[in-house]
Amino acid sequence: MKEIKYSIIIPTLNEEKLIERLLSSLVDFRRDAGFDFELIISDGGSTDKTLDIAIMYADILKINSKGIKQTIAAGRNNGARIASGDILIFLNADIIIPDIKSFFTFLNEEFYPSDSIALTCFVKISPGEETTLDKLYHFGYNNYFRLLNLVGVGMGRGECQVIRRSYFEKVNGYNRELAAGEDFDLFRRLRKLGKIIFTNRIFVYESPRRFRKLGYANVTWSWIKNGFSVFLRKKAISSVWEEVR
Template sequence: MKFSIIIPTLNEEILLPNLLGQLTEENIRNKFDFEIIISDGGSKDNTLEIAKKFTNKILSNNENTKQNIAIGRNTGAKNASGDLLIFLNGDVVINDPYYFFNFLNDSFHKSDYLAFTCDVWIYPKEEILSDRIFHTIYNTYFRLLNYAGVGMGRGECQVIRKSVFDRIGGYNEQCAAGEDFELFKRIRKLGKILYSKSIFVYESPRRFRKLGYFMVTFSWIANSFSVMFLKRSLHSEWEQIR
């Protein structure tokens, strides 16, 4: 099974090398068949120069129009040749990359799962008590929704069979936010989504530090309702925080 790892980026020169370094470790390269696709939204920093050290499959938005993350992910998927699409945000790292790929390889070969998602936590070195409390609640909420048959998954890490992704038309490009939740709701109508507690990714706390958990949660909920009932996000643009 071939993996296509799609990473949407926008001015991620500081954090992107951490993820790319994991993905190109020798034991990963030698064991698994995969490609890394950088789908850039028009970075003004050294993101593209850094990416070129790890992959030659770089898609850059050279137009003057802004590109939201849904468009970035869809662009990456259109240029993917793998059987399984792995969408990772540029600021995440995987808790155990070798186990991650091995788990996906085994799970999707032996089952009829259409997609996969996992818990998201804050970088251990930057985590504070409020981070642990919030993410414990949110991860539990996401797990329960998936166990109950409601498709739910954060865009930090979403894995989808390419055949399914193409069939449903990918991410809704009218959604500057909530595109991850909206996609998984559609996938769940077609079949099963796998959720594992043993695999998780760490994300940067930068958005929570700047806006606070209350404002971030309020924005997530407001956009979720807008996506659910209006088929588009409440926000026309998701604020970039670096």
């Protein structure tokens, strides 16, 4: 059996509007480039057409059949538990990787042979949807996250987190009890064990839907208060992360 180096894990919950663009681009790249990875969808209990779409593309589909609402952290952990790869790539369902070839080339040539244990990258809004405010905000936030990694705090947004499986297991993965701040919490714990790469040489586009509905001020305040709470108290203030679709 051919060894699988990479496992892509995508947590989903009612993502019928956006999930197919990510899945189809990954599957098309794998077919055309002959690049091997496994594609795992970990669904949290979708009631729309997400599962119908996922079945068409996923190598493995993990479904929450307990009937109990789970956090995105639990969804990621459930996917990681059945993954085969040495490298776990966690992607949110609403993102796009604009240059998948460059993305995997960077992982193969810069991350995989290095002594770094995790990687994250810049997150932007796609040019077709991006406003001036989007551009300024993401420029500031991306560089703020880069600074946190430079000073040894450890930070990476859940839109794209790449982690060596062995270290993911050493820290017992994401804290499944956290409804928010689980991405920061994981990278904070990982940073205590080794180096984290934060790069702008590869990047992903995220949907601006949350910013459009709630506004940048509200989203930022939610991130800040949950981040500080996780850092100081090891628990989030938010008990539920609002679903925006």
